[in-house]
Amino acid sequence: MARRLPAVDIVIVGMGWTGGIAARELGPTGLKICVLERGGPRSTEEDFSIPTIRDELRFAQRHDLMADTAKDTVTVRNTLAETALPMRRLGSFLPGEGVGGAGVHWNGTTWRWGDNDLKVRSRTEAAHGRGFIPKDMPLRDWGVSYAELEPYYDRFEYVAGVSGKAGNLQGKIQPDGNPFEAPRARDYPLPPLVESYGAAKFAKVASEMGYHPFLRPAANASKPYVNPDGARLGQCQYCGFCERFGCESNAKGSPHITVIPTALKNPNVELRTWSWVQKVMLDKAGKKATGVAYVNVLTGEELEQPADLVLLCAYGLSNVHLMLLSGIGRPYDPLTGRGVVGSHYAYQGGAGMQLFFEGESFNPFIATGGGGTLIDDFHLDPHFDRGPLGYIGGYTVAVGSPSGRPISYRPTPPGTPRWGSEWKRSTAKWYQSTLSIGASGAVMPNRGNYLDLDPTYRNRFGQPLMRMTFDFKDNDVRLGRHAAEVCGAIGKAMKPSILGQPAFRTNWSVVPYQSTHNTGGAIMGAEPGTSAVNTWLQSWDVTNVFVLGASAFPHNSAYNPTGPVAALAFRTAGAIRDRYLKRPGMLT
Amino acid sequence: MSAGAIAGAAAAPTAQAQPSAGPAPGVAPAAAAPAPAGYEFLKPAEAAFVEAVANHMIPADELTPGGVDLGVALYVDRALAGGWGKGERLYVQGPWAQGTANQGYQLALTPAELYRAGVAQSNAYCRKTWGRSFDRLSDNQKEDFLQGLSRGQVALPGGLPAAAFFDIVYQTVMEGMFADPIYGGNRGKAAWKMIGFPGVMANNAANARAYRDGRRLQAKPLSIADMS
Numbered sequence: 001m002a003r004r005l006p007a008v009d010i011v012i013v014g015m016g017w018t019g020g021i022a023a024r025e026l027g028p029t030g031l032k033i034c035v036l037e038r039g040g041p042r043s044t045e046e047d048f049s050i051p052t053i054r055d056e057l058r059f060a061q062r063h064d065l066m067a068d069t070a071k072d073t074v075t076v077r078n079t080l081a082e083t084a085l086p087m088r089r090l091g092s093f094l095p096g097e098g099v100g101g102a103g104v105h106w107n108g109t110t111w112r113w114g115d116n117d118l119k120v121r122s123r124t125e126a127a128h129g130r131g132f133i134p135k136d137m138p139l140r141d142w143g144v145s146y147a148e149l150e151p152y153y154d155r156f157e158y159v160a161g162v163s164g165k166a167g168n169l170q171g172k173i174q175p176d177g178n179p180f181e182a183p184r185a186r187d188y189p190l191p192p193l194v195e196s197y198g199a200a201k202f203a204k205v206a207s208e209m210g211y212h213p214f215l216r217p218a219a220n221a222s223k224p225y226v227n228p229d230g231a232r233l234g235q236c237q238y239c240g241f242c243e244r245f246g247c248e249s250n251a252k253g254s255p256h257i258t259v260i261p262t263a264l265k266n267p268n269v270e271l272r273t274w275s276w277v278q279k280v281m282l283d284k285a286g287k288k289a290t291g292v293a294y295v296n297v298l299t300g301e302e303l304e305q306p307a308d309l310v311l312l313c314a315y316g317l318s319n320v321h322l323m324l325l326s327g328i329g330r331p332y333d334p335l336t337g338r339g340v341v342g343s344h345y346a347y348q349g350g351a352g353m354q355l356f357f358e359g360e361s362f363n364p365f366i367a368t369g370g371g372g373t374l375i376d377d378f379h380l381d382p383h384f385d386r387g388p389l390g391y392i393g394g395y396t397v398a399v400g401s402p403s404g405r406p407i408s409y410r411p412t413p414p415g416t417p418r419w420g421s422e423w424k425r426s427t428a429k430w431y432q433s434t435l436s437i438g439a440s441g442a443v444m445p446n447r448g449n450y451l452d453l454d455p456t457y458r459n460r461f462g463q464p465l466m467r468m469t470f471d472f473k474d475n476d477v478r479l480g481r482h483a484a485e486v487c488g489a490i491g492k493a494m495k496p497s498i499l500g501q502p503a504f505r506t507n508w509s510v511v512p513y514q515s516t517h518n519t520g521g522a523i524m525g526a527e528p529g530t531s532a533v534n535t536w537l538q539s540w541d542v543t544n545v546f547v548l549g550a551s552a553f554p555h556n557s558a559y560n561p562t563g564p565v566a567a568l569a570f571r572t573a574g575a576i577r578d579r580y581l582k583r584p585g586m587l588t
Numbered sequence: 589m590s591a592g593a594i595a596g597a598a599a600a601p602t603a604q605a606q607p608s609a610g611p612a613p614g615v616a617p618a619a620a621a622p623a624p625a626g627y628e629f630l631k632p633a634e635a636a637f638v639e640a641v642a643n644h645m646i647p648a649d650e651l652t653p654g655g656v657d658l659g660v661a662l663y664v665d666r667a668l669a670g671g672w673g674k675g676e677r678l679y680v681q682g683p684w685a686q687g688t689a690n691q692g693y694q695l696a697l698t699p700a701e702l703y704r705a706g707v708a709q710s711n712a713y714c715r716k717t718w719g720r721s722f723d724r725l726s727d728n729q730k731e732d733f734l735q736g737l738s739r740g741q742v743a744l745p746g747g748l749p750a751a752a753f754f755d756i757v758y759q760t761v762m763e764g765m766f767a768d769p770i771y772g773g774n775r776g777k778a779a780w781k782m783i784g785f786p787g788v789m790a791n792n793a794a795n796a797r798a799y800r801d802g803r804r805l806q807a808k809p810l811s812i813a814d815m816s
Contacts, residue, residue: 051815054788057767062672069679076691085687085694088679194796238792361804365786366796406766406785418738418758419645420731424782428651431783432804457681509690 002293002302008032008270011292011307013277013322016101017562018548018569019313020259021156024229025573027266029581034305035263036275036294038314039098042256048246056405060244065105067095067315072459074317076510078471080334080448086457086465092509093347093516094244095315099273100256102315102516103562107243107369107401108219108252110162111559112153112567114182116380116394118142120555124392133392134475136447138337138344140554143526143535144568146182152567152574157188157217160253160566161225161233163371164188164217178214180380190222192371193236198362198435199373202399205494211375216398218370219253219562229262240403242369252369274298278461280310280326280545289328289545295461308584309544309576313569316551317451320345320521321466324453329522329532329541332450334469340532342451344520345468346556347508349476350395350441351484354434354500355491356413361432364404370560372400378486379442379558391478393442395558397486402436411436413498437491439483439504440515443556446473451521471508480504517561519553524568536580536587537572543586546572625662629669629700633721637707638664640723644730645761652778655761663764663773664703673700695749699756706753709744710737716745770812780809788815 009031012019023035047053047065058064067073067090075084096102116123121139124132133139156162166187167177192215195203203213220236227233234249242252250257263269274297281290281304291306312319323329323341332343378384379394386392402409411434412426454467472480484502491499505514525531528540537552539545548569550561575587627635642655642664652658667673675698687694695702710733711721718729725733736742738758740751764773766780768787774780780787786807789795799805 050790051788051810051812054815055768055770055812057763057771061763061767063677068677070675070677073679078688078690082688082691083685085685085691086679086681087691088693089677091692194793195800196796197800197802200800235793237790238796239789240792360802361799362802363795363799363805365789366792366799366805368796404785406780406783407763410762410766410783419734419761421647421649421651424646424649424651428782428784431785456683507690510692511690 002304004304004306007291007306008034009307010034010309010311011036011305012311012313013292014038014101014312014314014318015099015255015260015271016096016313016315017103017255017259017566019101019311020255020263021566021569022311022313022548022573023263023269024259025570026577027263027269029577030268031581033269034307035269035271036277036292036305037099037271037273038276038297039273041273042099042104042246044246044248044250044257048248050248053245053248054239054241056241056407060405061407063090063094065096065098065244065246066090067097070460073465075454075457075465075467077467077469078507080469084454084467084469087510091511092514093518094513095317095516099260099271100254103255104246105244106562109370109560109562110157110160110217110219111563112146112149112182112184113557113559113564114146114380117555117557117559118144118146118149120392128387132387136473137392137475138445138447139392140344140445140523140525140530142524142554143531149564149567149571150185152570153563154185155570156563156566159227159229159258160219161190161221161227162188162217162219162253163190163193163222165192165215167214176214178376178380179212180376180382188217190225193218193220193222193368194238195373196362196366196371196401199399201435201494202437202490203373206375206490209490209493211377213373213375216370216372216374216400218368220368220370221251221253227258229258231258231262233257236368238366238368240365240367240401240405242367242401242403276461277322278325278463280312280322280328280542282327282542286327287542289542310546312545312547313549316521316549317466317518319547319549319551320451323522323532323547324451324466325463328539328545331452334448334450337447340523340530342521344445344523344554345449345451345470346443346445346519346553347470348440348515348517348556349443349472349480349505350439351480351487351502351504352436352438353484353487353491353502354411354436355494355496356430356498356500357433357435358497359433362435363432364402364409367401367403369401372398374398378483389478389482391475391482392444393475393479393555393558395439395441395479395483397437397439397483397490399435399437406431414500435496437487439487440558440560441476441479441483442558443472444475445520445555449473472505477504477506480506517550517556519550519556519561522547522551523554524552525554534587536575537568538587544584546576548572627665629673630665633711634704634707635661635665636721636723637711640730641734641757642761642764644727644734646765651782653775655765657775658765658778659769659773659775660761660764663767663771664760666772667760667763668700668703674698693752695752702753702756705746705748706744706757709746709748710753712745713742768812777809777811785809787811790815
């Protein structure tokens with residue numbers, strides 16, 4: 001029998017970016033707020049200090065900072081016809097665990113998703129007609145506009161210390177920025193990161209080809225920085241141990257050094273680590289949440305935390321899992337198309353290739369997390385005509401930071417043996433002299449891609465695992481093929497000694513790392529019945545539950561998701577503070 | 589010949605640039621002692637197999653010492669004896685099914701168990717095919733076997749999927765070669781010197797500005813032990 005704890009006003013599930021933002025915004029209300037984090041505490045001093053943090057084996061290969069699949073994982077399959085099997089270890093994507101969540105080990109790339117994404121359905125229909133949208137693609141507008149999100153994007157960029165260069169200041173196009181971006185009220189808080197030799201090489205050729213390269217915005221501080229809450233960030237040291245690691249310099253905008261300590265200055269905000277939430281408790285009618293049930297992982301004790309308001313702020317996939325386990329919203333059924341929770345699961349695609357430049361040195365270990373040079377011509381450019389190409393969405397093309405960590409980064413030209421003296425000579429020769437071009441591609445929703453509860457496998461706490469049914473569909477494959485062609489054309493124009501073969505994925509495997517940009521499953525929208533949460537991320541079915549995170553995305557963009565994840569979290573937290581708490585009920 | 593000289597540019601500083609057989613030579617005074625010799629997990633026939641694979645995949649040449657002298661077999665032993673080898677972070681609940689390649693690893697074996705079974709079955713296969721265990725094969729025979737294993741073309745007698753065994757062997761050999769020396773491999777940072785990886789960089793911001801011209805950064809590699 002679970003022990004019932006004294007009630008609080010608000011319970012927040014998960015202490016990463018969204019939980020930290022919500023706690024930071026709601027802390028000043030003085031309400032009693034309890035944040036439950038399933039993993040342990042983290043601090044830069046204890047967890048990310050040099051030299052221990054510079055350990056590729058422990059952090060990059062063995063996933064020390066990430067979710068432990070022995071405790072909880074997902075089952076995976078490509079199609080409904082297959083039997084899903086457990087993802088027995090991490091591979092394709094790397095959710096976080098512990099204070100800071102995936103915001104600790106992310107690489108910092110921060111985008112503003114614009115109306116090309118937020119209004120993807122209406123814009124596609126306007127440009128190409130309704131018939132252009134495949135019948136099995138439930139494409140949706142998000143129900144918010146870029147103009148509504150702009151102040152919150154701005155807020156996050158200044159909280160996280162994003163380095164970049166504006167391309168469009170209040171409608172005026174700026175040199176050296178992204179000329180296709182939507183207008184922003186002000187520039188980034190920090191100037192761009194240093195462009196590497198390899199990225200500059202890419203930029204030169206891309207410019208000559210008529211494209212518009214710019215430096216990718218990243219929450220890797222190009223200079224020491226104090227954010228508006230007084231959090232101090234150090235300067236990025238280009239150490240090459242960014243993504244999959246924590247930052248000893250506090251140069252990577254991360255929740256554990258920004259919003260979380262700011263939130264915890266409020267004595268009414270309490271953080272409980274090692275608290276694994278199992279479900280949201282509902283009243284008898286199933287219309288109102290009464291709190292959450294969780295396990296104190298350190299003691300095994302089952303506890304109930306009553307609360308008036310529940311914010312699900314776990315990793316997006318875990319938010320969907322909790323909704324399915326709790327019975328919030330109608331689960332999606334791919335056979336009938338009815339239900340919403342679990343639908344619109346999407347991932348990220350793209351293409352990539354390697355270029356080999358004999359005698360040149362790119363020093364791949366001089367590397368930031370999110371820095372790099374990128375073109376948006378096949379994503380944001382309003383003149384980019386998808387009509388003849390036959391796909392919806394787009395992709396970015398970039399030379400980023402390879403990081404040069406040698407267990408995983410050992411490029412050799414095609415045809416090189418995988419071991420032996422010839423392999424050693426090739427590895428020694430090309431380690432310094434290889435450049436990678438990568439395209440990050442949108443993935444559109446498909447009726448057959450979804451999340452539900454697995455009928456067979458269970459987690460450490462005896463609860464059903466979530467089942468992921470996903471594959472890249474025709475639209476994604478057409479996009480990937482085109483991205484590979486463009487990568488190949490740019491690569492060829494860069495005149496390498498050896499041109500690698502551009503590659504793109506035609507189906508999804510859980511094994512190789514691809515992207516921790518899992519989206520959808522609890523999507524936002526302006527209408528109940530076709531979305532799980534409203535545009536304030538409030539459950540249509542249980543109005544005192546809000547669900548924050550990329551679970552709300554109705555599709556996945558070419559862009560990295562943290563910008564809109566954080567902007568939507570700020571917007572939701574503000575709406576709760578300013579409107580919901582004064583008059584609890586459905587926000588409109 | 590020093591490792592640094594091969595990489596196509598000037599050699600690394602001489603104090604640390606002489607990888608050779610035997611316990612880490614020329615290690616800076618600050619460095620910790622190499623991991624103690626002696627195997628914790630590997631049984632004699634397993635040790636012979638792992639040593640033979642390490643030396644075959646990483647032959648001694650002008651670039652580095654052979655795999656065993658590099659500490660790769662020791663690395664594999666420690667990895668299998670430790671938490672990872674015992675299945676840490678591995679979801680090990682059934683039911684079990686082979687699944688598709690896209691569904692990833694689906695064997696009911698921890699890495700240590702997979703290694704143990706894989707070595708036994710590999711040696712049985714080699715004895716049946718060539719009359720001797722893997723470690724006693726000729727170089728050409730070893731190459732044939734490993735190629736077949738890597739392509740899943742070798743039918744191991746106990747039914748273990750060849751590619752799954754190969755994957756873990758290859759992964760651990762590469763980890764042992766390139767991981768920080770704190771784990772017992774990459775002795776003398778020889779693999780890092782081979783490619784020019786500087787190891788634990790604390791401050792690289794000035795280098796980011798200085799090396800925007802295609803020049804090679806020459807740095808004496810630093811390991812975790814060097815910085816501790």
